[in-house]
Amino acid sequence: MKKRVKIIAGVVLALALVAVVVAIAFPQVAATRYGYFDASNGRKKVECISFGRVYQQSIEDTEYSKLLKNLSYKETPAEWKLASRESIGLRNLFPPGFVDYQEGTIEAQSRMFAMTVELKKLDEAKARELVEHFRALIQKGDSSEVRQYVSLLSQEK
Numbered sequence: 001m002k003k004r005v006k007i008i009a010g011v012v013l014a015l016a017l018v019a020v021v022v023a024i025a026f027p028q029v030a031a032t033r034y035g036y037f038d039a040s041n042g043r044k045k046v047e048c049i050s051f052g053r054v055y056q057q058s059i060e061d062t063e064y065s066k067l068l069k070n071l072s073y074k075e076t077p078a079e080w081k082l083a084s085r086e087s088i089g090l091r092n093l094f095p096p097g098f099v100d101y102q103e104g105t106i107e108a109q110s111r112m113f114a115m116t117v118e119l120k121k122l123d124e125a126k127a128r129e130l131v132e133h134f135r136a137l138i139q140k141g142d143s144s145e146v147r148q149y150v151s152l153l154s155q156e157k
Helices: 002-025 063-070 102-120 124-140 143-155
Strands: 030-038 044-050 053-060 080-089 098-100
Touching (some): 063 102, 124 143
Antiparallel strands (some): 030 044, 030 080, 044 053
């Protein structure tokens, strides 16, 4: 009888150990992808985190950050704000699967702003004026004002 209990306990312990190793070794099982938006420079950062460990990180330029560089704006210290969170792997099966934050809306509107400014082919002085106002709105952090400004800009001729 004691031998059977030891075998069962050993098998259960081995299965638990294998489950822990798989969960840590394979981020596909339980990971979260966080998206950040740099309100100062318009860049985007993506971090994939599994069990508190960052296993992938990338920083990318966006249309807005390229517009700032084209207009000769100097790079300022990054001000990363959480824009989105997405569960990946098996955690995707459990709610919340995707959560969008206010900064995610601002990130999308900054892309629309940059595309609008480039499509209108404005002179540099007018573009800088628009960018200054847009940067002030982003720093304020009110997504409804940002959205309204971008929609008004896109409707102007």
